[in-house]
Amino acid sequence: GTATTLAAISQKINNYETANLHKQEVNLEEINNIFNNIKNSSKKDLQKLMPFEPERAEIILSGTMVIKEIIAYFEANKILVSDKGLQYGILNLPHKKLKEYLGKK
Secondary structure: OHHHHHHHHHHOOOOOOHHHHOOOEEEHHHHHHHHHHHOOOOHHHHHHHOOOOHHHHHHHHHHHHHHHHHHHHOOOOEEEOOOOOHHHHHHOOOHHHHHHHOOOO
């Protein structure tokens, strides 16, 4: 949910539609900007910012921190959003790329 929320905030999308979010790229600069905007926000302000599922406002900051750590671990500069979840996104990687991510030959 965090990745789709970040994509929606970045793209200024207000309604959850798979076609608008699935396979959207969000770069590290955008993620850092969103993180800096939300890190000192109140729950009420976060709920206004979040385009959908405002009841999840309390976890957007920690979810964003996790995504930032994943990006740092893989030395990436962007994420590709899968609105079907992380497992779906990973399982759809080409076999060779998945082995590289897992550090296997």
